[in-house]
Amino acid sequence: MSQVHANYYADSISQVSAPAVLNEPIAEKTFRLRIEVPEIAAKVTPGQFVMIRMDGVNAPLIGRALAVYDVIADDQGKPTWIDLVYLRKGALTTPLSGSPVGTPISVxxxxxxxxxxxxxKKLFMAVGGIGQTPMLLLGREALGTQSFGSGDRPSGWADEVELIYGARSSNLLAGVDDFRAAGFGVTLCTDDGSIGQQALVPDVLKQQLSQIDDRSGIRVVTCGPEIMMQKVAELCVELNVDCQVSMETPMACGIGICFSCVAKVNQDDGQWDYKRTCVEGPIFDACKICWD
Known part of the structure; x- marks a missing residue:
């Protein structure tokens, strides 16, 4: 296993217990959770995640990994709250979805x-399902409207941001107004045609990329169902477009000790190796992932 920068390990994180200050539905079976954790909010960079558990609840024993959807500052501009968007479907998120404001959460x-x-020049975000969650912060940073982390990260590095967001039906699309308010172009697509194009995300991305003669200034990021990310990655390799994927491999510990979230990643020598999504990811260059 190759060496990983120490900043990705657990010795640089904060662990706190804080009450939920917001926990509301934003789409079918999809909820926004807001927690006051300034220790974490000040450090977050786009694409990172946190692990959460409900305090005093023994099932599940392990935490759940959730991408940081938004960072909210107080009146003095200090990052104070983080928003997490989650899908109600399991032993943690089902009871969480019914929990009132004030419920203590370990983060x-x-x-x-x-x-x-x-x-x-233009950043395309190709997302499906719940894969929009890491993208709001990234797009704001790209447009230069918000900065994150220690302050040494670049911002304002893209002229335009376009979100291509797909779901099975319109009632499953979550946070669309947030992306529009952030200044992104938004293209929606659904399997049933209930809103936007009746098409799949990779096909819509291909349509838009095919209209661009010079793709040297194009970048793509993608997150969502694995088959969708694979199709997006293969398209970008075919068109020689820079692409990063945010892997959604199920995690248990989140800190690199259990090796339950490994993904096959191609190495420079032509071989592949297992990489831990929680510490060596979740962001990878699309051309490096072994999808088979």
Whole structure:
């Protein structure tokens, strides 16, 4: 296993217990959770995640990994709250979705490597399902409207941001107004045609990229179902477009000790190796992932 920068390990994270200050539905079975954790909010960079548990609840024993959806500052501009968007479907998120404001939540993070700020003319975000969650912060940073982390990250490195967001039906699309308010172009697509194009995300991305003669200034990031990310990655390799993927491999510990979230990643020598999504990801160059 190759060496990983120490900043990706658990010795740089904060672990706190804080009450939920917001927990509301924003789409079918999809909720926004807001927690006051300034220790974490000040460190988060786009693409990173946190692990959460409900205090005093023994099932599940392990935490749940959730991408940081938003960072909210107080009146003095100090990052104070983080928003997490989650889908109600399991032993943690089902009871969480019915929990009132004030419910104590254990949070540890930020975790993972996050996206890098590669300059481009236009940033495409190709997302499906719940894969929009790491993208709001990245797009704001790209447009230069918000900065994150220690302050040494570049911002304002893209001229335009376009979100291509797909779901099975319109009632599953979450946070669309947030992306529009952030100044992104938004293209919606659904399997049933209930809103936007009746098409798949990779096909819509291909349509838009095919209209661009010079793709040297284009960058793509993608997150969502694995088959969707694979199709997006293969398209970008075919068109020689820079692409990063945010892997959604299920995690248990989130800090690199259990090796339950490994992904096959191609190495420079032509071989592949297992990489831990929680510490060496979740962000990878698309051309490096072994999808088979």
């Amino acid at each position: 540890w993070g930020p975790l993972g490597n996050g996206f890098n700020g590669r300059p481009c």
